[in-house]
Amino acid sequence: MAEAGRRTRRRERTRDRAASESPKQRIKQSVWRHLRSPYPPLPLVSEDELEAIHTASLRILSEIGIDFLDDTARTILKQHGAEVRGGSERVRLDPEMVLEYVAKAPSEFTLHGGRPERDLTFGSNHVNFCCIASAPFCSDLEGGRRDGNYADFNNFCRLTQSANILHMFGGYPVEPIDLPPDTRHLDCHYSFLTLSDKVHHAYSLGRQRPSDAIDMLCIARGETRDSIAERPGMHSIINTSSPLRVDIPMLQGLMEMSAHGQAICVTPFTLSGAMSPVTIAGALAQQNAEALAVIAFTQMVRAGAPVIYGGFTSNVDMRSGAPAFGTPEYAKAALVGGQLARKYGLPYRSTNANASNAPDAQAAWESMMSLWPVILGHTNMVMHAAGWLEGGLTASFEKFVIDLELLQGMASFIEPLEISEASLAIDAIKDVGPGGHFFGTPHTLERYETAFYEPLLSDWRNFESWEEAGSLDATARANRLYRAMLDAYEAPKIDPAIDEELKAYMAKRRENPGIQQ
């Protein structure tokens, strides 16, 4: 009763802030900034337990081996000491050799954006948030769920550029299936380079697509295919075909990207109970085996090539086989994944995941069940940080805005608390005294404008004001906000000569659109 009694004060003090502001002013997002976590990373398992996972994964690679399906890749592996037998795709890797090559990877590296402020560091306690990637569908409240298309793709590019809390792209936000498959990547990379100046991603689907992406990046940045390795600007996700298999298009893309010094993020998709053991420990051992094998391979392609350790161990619903995300098991695996990456001195990638079919409360709680371990576990690249729905099948515009709020909140959480004579405020407490209040005090007036995190989407008005304004829930408000963000979008400046050159490149490539693998 007493707690509630105090809280009724809010009604008297609250005024309707929305009424006095234009739609454009109402986008109260945080400023663009680079994030670092000041807290030590949170471990989940002991050092001994971590060592047991590590040892198990090395046994998997030496005793069972892993299939590299591409001939060239196996030749490279053999040349560097792996056990490869003729007529078999199986590659067995000696533990010492694996660790020797993994050790060649940098513990920290930079990917360059379209201007210096957009450069991103991966490793240590740096945190970078990516837009959702690779969804076959997209959705919003008005249009419902629909096939991915280039118009929505471009809108997600605009929103990612506009959202200060997002640092980069993790892939195509949604697959634009209305574009021809052979040349789709040209249009997509043109969008990345002209609608945004943030770090982007090239798919490892054979050699030709990342090669074109590198060419276009060189045009946009005034680099050559030789010099671009010194100033990499893209990354590529390599998903293993778990269990223990790496397919040809992925390997060909990896070789093209690593050879040119672009970053690779190796992410086994080890769904516990389906593509990996039903025990999270076993799934992590398998994740680690697959990750180490492919990371070692990147260093055989080019020693020192930037590479990220990716973890994506989650579990399936054992009743249906459906994948689940943002589960307690997912949270544990995300923390252990970070411990493993740090053990090898590698940057770490994890994911803001959920399995909800709607941008609703479930989507929010499963995302938070992902984001807390992701942030506490020192994830350097947070994939699918904004917009992911349905376990990645749908890019949702409303979930995108909901996620911006979650990400801004976590970014504010990792700003250190100031403990000082001034912030401890004994004098202010003395001035106010028992029974007073702090609203108009000098200590408050000096600080109130920046004292607290200001939300993007949370509505803290009292119930009556909220009801009068239409009783819009968070999802409905997110819909309005994404439209307001699109209205307010400003494209980055691009040199007309570069634009011409990009267009000329695309036109030439379209003349012979066949994808050479």
Next chain:
Amino acid sequence: MAEAGRRTRRRERTRDRAASESPKQRIKQSVWRHLRSPYPPLPLVSEDELEAIHTASLRILSEIGIDFLDDTARTILKQHGAEVRGGSERVRLDPEMVLEYVAKAPSEFTLHGGRPERDLTFGSNHVNFCCIASAPFCSDLEGGRRDGNYADFNNFCRLTQSANILHMFGGYPVEPIDLPPDTRHLDCHYSFLTLSDKVHHAYSLGRQRPSDAIDMLCIARGETRDSIAERPGMHSIINTSSPLRVDIPMLQGLMEMSAHGQAICVTPFTLSGAMSPVTIAGALAQQNAEALAVIAFTQMVRAGAPVIYGGFTSNVDMRSGAPAFGTPEYAKAALVGGQLARKYGLPYRSTNANASNAPDAQAAWESMMSLWPVILGHTNMVMHAAGWLEGGLTASFEKFVIDLELLQGMASFIEPLEISEASLAIDAIKDVGPGGHFFGTPHTLERYETAFYEPLLSDWRNFESWEEAGSLDATARANRLYRAMLDAYEAPKIDPAIDEELKAYMAKRRENPGIQQ
């Protein structure tokens, strides 16, 4: 593309599980159990910074002092060495004296439920979840928002009894304003004792109400007013009237409860920017000063009386003065609150809070922004763990069910990961081999039924099945579930003689319903 490609598998494997199950079977909640966190508590500030907050709070108590508005309380304080001047409510406390009395409080204690399995331990790494308390309003989707009433009160009692993840009551789930204020507590305690066998709460609103609650507890448990101190079964929240004031009804209630060995939870409601400084450090210094003063007072009333250190520092929206919960500032304060409680060797209380007006995505993300630090910071009593909405103004039936899912998930997260030869599963990985799957393997079949957390409310069906079933979002599903839980409710067994005695006690008290303070 590759990640999404793998995920489309879910569609093939998913079957509609809801169709084959009765409503009763669909309540798949976790079993009743006592929770302990195996992880070390997460600190937010350094030991030096913690010491600075501690020192500042002791300076507040000695240099500024705190108003105890009750005469008897001030007399007790003076008898135990506090500086009290005639004609003033101000009490100044010497640092050493404060710490001497705080040290008399037990670091761990037990509250007894209606049967031994319901006994709860407070302190160390024990975690106990409370139902929402003290809301003036309640709501559900059909009935909307309405004044608190006895029918809804009883339904929340039934739901709290039914929800295995909830350990106890934190107060009246909703205020039954349709009952006469003078005798309302009799009806409410009768409900607590007959609809549930879980630990409950008595309000410190003067002496008479907790005295009646103690009498009724004695009847229900076969104890006397002397013996009940040895087997306490209730707690009472003491909110200070921040800044630095403790009101008469709270102090009279505290004295009655502590004198009879029932637990007190001292919780300053230090809203940063309103009732405490606009800096979180200052708010925490004030929180700590108020908590220590009242905790010390409990030990003057009865040395060794069980007491909990409560933290409830959050911030206001500086534009409107509205309180905000589940903010980044709240998360930081919750973690530091745990550090302070541990510094004094006291059990810790924190809160699952949010400020949303609807049981929507905002309610979920703000709750998760509260629950993660609450769990990682070793909160022993989690107040308002299920059902809180609108900063505590409304008890929501849908939010209640949403919270059960969040609590079950966090409880599963703190179950240790098993790292063993068997769970690392090298043999299973060997048997399956590259390119296989783990669905039908012996390793999976032996474990799949209990391998993963099974959700209460999360819907992991594919989009098509979910759409065919009506596209119900999490809030709509929560509505169905709370009704199903009420349908399945079973009252605890109660001795008819005890029931008679309780009714006779209430009838006698109603003859002279005046509340003697």
